[in-house]
Amino acid sequence: MLECISALLILLFIYASVSKFLDFKTFFKEMDNQPLPNSWTPFLVWFIPCSEILISLALIFERTRLLGLYGSLVLMGLFTIYAILILSHVFPYVPCSCGGVIKRLTWRQHLVLNLFFVTLSIIGVIAQRKKLFHPIVITKNSFV
């Protein structure tokens, strides 16, 4: 199950980050369009895709998977909060969403997608913690 969760998260993060790098100019513009200070754009355009790739790499290897799942939970949590703020009209306007075909989603659909991946990350964290900290103890009686 853990591998399936990791695979789904890797699918999302690698797809999103590669899409951003392939159309970097558009991504830069889309970030400028977000209701955040424009001075943040040069930082965010590198921070977001690079963190997505780093999380994906962490998810691939067993030793770093828990770290990757925590990273994915934090990143997807932040995206979810941002989508909620957009839908609550906290910002002065509603920007277009970005990232490959994901940009075709409405903000409501975005929120549903984000919540799905947040849930997936939580399940992954719980399962991985169980696996790491409560390993199956094989006693002498297990073979009886």
Added chain:
Amino acid sequence: MKKFKWTILSLAVIVSVCGAFVTRPHFDCSTMTQYYFQGGVYFPAGEEGVSYTCTNGSGTCTYYTNNGITYFPCQPGLYCTSNCFVREKNQTGKPSKPATTPANPQQSH
């Protein structure tokens, strides 16, 4: 079992990279001069993110043209300048006045 795990993870990486390449836009209309449509006339839109933004909404935000006669939709959404920044004017570094006073408005066809 270990082989199966690696197959799933490798497949996820390959599918996501290929998917990103396949869905990559082949023609990027936003690299061309952008126009917005108002009252039957196309006006130069200015610089995106500086003079204007495309906000979420139905319709076409900006258009592009190859010959100055026919205009094609480019970015979806609503063309938005100062009217978008009422609540947080000057806080986000976005423009606080309309993008352009069109120097060379062009009639639609």
